[in-house]
Amino acid sequence: MTKTAWVFPGQGSQAAGMGMDLLDLPEGKARFDQANAILGWSVVEICQSEEDKLSRTLYTQPCLYVVETILADWLKECGHQPDFVAGHSLGEYAALYTAGVFSFDDGLRLIKRRAELMDSASDGMMAALLGFDRDQLAEQLQQTPDAVLANDNNAGQVVISGTPAAVEAIIGSVKAKKAVKLNVSGAFHSPLMATAAAAFQKELDTVPFSTAQVPVLSNVDPTPATDAQVLKDRLNRQMTGTVRWREISLRMPEEGIERVIEVGPGKVLTGIIKRTSPNLILENIGSLADLPPAS
Missing domain, CATH: 3.30.70.250 (Malonyl-CoA ACP transacylase, ACP-binding)
Structure with a gap:
């Protein structure tokens, strides 16, 4: 069996119209409705809005999380499972959800608060x-x-x-x-986010984490981990810490991973990984049309 990692992109991968084909799935439509109830606004409307609105941090982060988790769940429905997961910045939340660390609702509540805090960061x-x-x-x-x-x-x-x-x-x-x-509101992944990170920690402390079902390669520490408290601590440090994606790309072949599937819109991570680990088989699942046949 080919060892496979699923990776989830972060901000910068969003595109107008992303995820709209997922409305054809009953599970997809239900997930969009579930998200609307938590967020208080329509993910479908934002995904179909002008690019500048979708690209605002406040909206980008929840929209990407919703689309990526629907795609991951549907991959599993088709009989596919990852051996490892990782996500770039925001994408780490979809990776943790996919690994069974927290529920969709809890993950979206975390993303909602993270997006609000990062959107309001004006320094940097x-x-x-x-x-x-x-x-x-x-x-x-x-x-x-x-x-x-x-x-x-x-x-x-x-x-x-x-x-x-x-x-x-x-x-x-x-x-x-x-x-x-970059057209961003603040100095993300730097010590200048310390105030926002402290406020976010209060939200993080309310969310129960479970042991991951597959190892997670985290942004601030690219060594595989499944322990709930370790993963929570790493996520807590993510807002002010460096996204160590080059090391994640190097670590994957060391762990015996041969194939990497980028789950989400665009091919940003595929291009980044190819430069570091050119021997990996790289695939993209950004829409229903990309989904492989059931195994």
Whole structure:
């Protein structure tokens, strides 16, 4: 049997119209209705709205979680099961749900609060660097206390986060093929999110976590874990910690994983993983049409 990991994308993978084919499934429609009752707004309406509205953190995060969990549940209905799961930033919540760590409702309540807190974070800036010198970046980050490595995606793509002055200083001092300032409300995955993380922890403390049914590779610690308290602690640190996706991509072949299925809209993670672990078989499940036949 081929060892398979399911991975779930985060913000940046959303697209207008995503998940609308899932309304053809009775289970999908029921899940959308369930989400509306928790959120107080319609996921279907937001997914069909203008791109700028869907891309607002407040809406993006719950919408992606709902679409990704419906796809994961339907994959299981078709007889497929992962051997490992992982999710990029927001995607870690869909991964934990898929591993049976918490219920759909509890996960969505966490996402709702996370999205509210992150949407209201007004301090800070984030920027993506592509084609850069990693040693030079590490040196500059060491010399710039108000900027950190937020997303270590692969050898040629990272995101830095921090105060606007610090991020601008890094962009100005590190040679890169491309530097792109991200359209986000705050310095996500940095110490500047400490206040939001403390507020989020109160919500997290109310949610019971169960032992994962399959190992989870977490953003802040890419070693496989199933222990409920370990997974909760890792999730608690995620808002201020680095997304260590390059290490997750390296870890998967070490664990004997041969195949990776990206569950959710787009192919962002597929492209990122390919650069780090080119021998993995990479597949995408972004819609009903992509679902493999029942096994």
